[in-house]
Amino acid sequence: MYRKIKYGDQYFARTLFIRSLLFISFSLLLINTFMLFLLLSMRINLSIVMVSIVMLIEFAVVLSFASHFLQRLYTEYPKTHDNWLSHYIATVEVQQILSKLVSSKGAYETNSDDKGEYITYYPKIKFKLLHATGQLVVEEPIDAEKSMDFFASGQYDKLIETSLLADLQNTASSKGKIVSTFAFDPIKFRLQLADLAPKKGTLNVMRGIDWKYDKFYNMLIAGNVGTGKSYTLFSILGQLLVVTKFVTVFDPKKSDLASLKYTKALEGKVFSDNTEINEQVHVFYEEMMQRAEKMENIKKSGKLGAYMDFNFAPHFMFFDEFGAWRERNDALKFGSPEYDGYQTAMSNLLEIAMLGRELGFYIIVGMQRPSADSLPMAIRNQLNFKMVMGVPTPEISKMLFPDNQKDLRALSQDLKGWGFLQSGNDQVRSFFAPEMPKGFNLHEWIEMMNSQRKDKK
């Protein structure tokens, strides 16, 4: 059910708070008066001064406890509970903020006469909170009034995103109104490992957010130690194995990914040694060039299409700790065979990043800090699905999301595995990576996902 927003709603939470305190005071007064009459009727001798002092102390104690309790209830309860009361308080809060945003930006009309100022027009906004899905739906008027631009230009939606820490998911226009849907509670969109259902062309990140690798080719995932980068990478890797057997993993730091060479699914496809990585980048590149040739031959007959139209499978290069690999290679002796191998690998990588899309050869780069000296701009510009785990520093935010206007704030203090992402030029959105259950075993999971692939050869 939609609720309407009024001018007075901007004080709604405060009014409720004051009313609750008034109700408590009034109840106290009634109880005390009743008690007083009871005692008097029992003919107990009481001094008026004593009774007044006791009543005053009682009032002060109960009111200070009550205001503290109510304060906590309004600020903390909806965050940690999921029941009708928390939903009610959250609705009150949203109602207040939606109204405040209109008032503070002056998106209403007033007039004045000798009695003072009065409102002549207040926009007819309606909203509903869908607690089950964690969404907020707001109906905004496009009614030819002066404030219409405020809604039509998306300014109101932007303010909602900032003030409610919500993500705009979609906007639909119909006659006289815009209906915007926001995700206001990203944890509700979190997937469990068992929910992941990758398909050709689509890997899942969160409910409503997929990595469509054929469209937003090449991925970058950045994040500091301990923010959940590795776990997020695992969730992507497992899904890749459901759609293709052509996955090559590089882990120059020999962390958890390196141990995957002991799995059947990735036997002979995981590399940590510097020279091996450089050689394998070249192998990947050569395979891409062979496909380019095959596709050119097919296209000679006038056929059109991309790699999947000719039944080719996608190939993925999964490159974690890219920065560490570059640092190690940059320290090599200039002109040595190893250094030449590195130079070849770098130029191959650039070509893969640029040409791979049509041919179905993709790169997934994981690194802590994607600065220009760790990741050349020419490659970074070809990474179309960008994720950062945790709150990025302003510097990293500028590198990854140069056009972003949104305030990127922490999604949780206790939970790990959340961050921000951008698909192509879409809006930057907050997300929770798929949740790994307690006792998660990487090898077992990778084998299980691999066994789900149709062609297991």
Ligand SMILES: Nc1ncnc2c1ncn2[C@@H]1O[C@H](COP(=O)(O)OP(=O)(O)OP(=O)(O)O)[C@@H](O)[C@H]1O
């Ligand atoms: N998606 C998730 N599901 C469940 N727990 C998670 C998730 N992501 C992170 N965690 C928790 O946070 C911890 C750190 O995550 P992770 O190892 O992925 O961080 P990292 O950024 O890769 O750091 P490091 O470089 O030290 O590995 C994990 O051990 C795990 O307990």
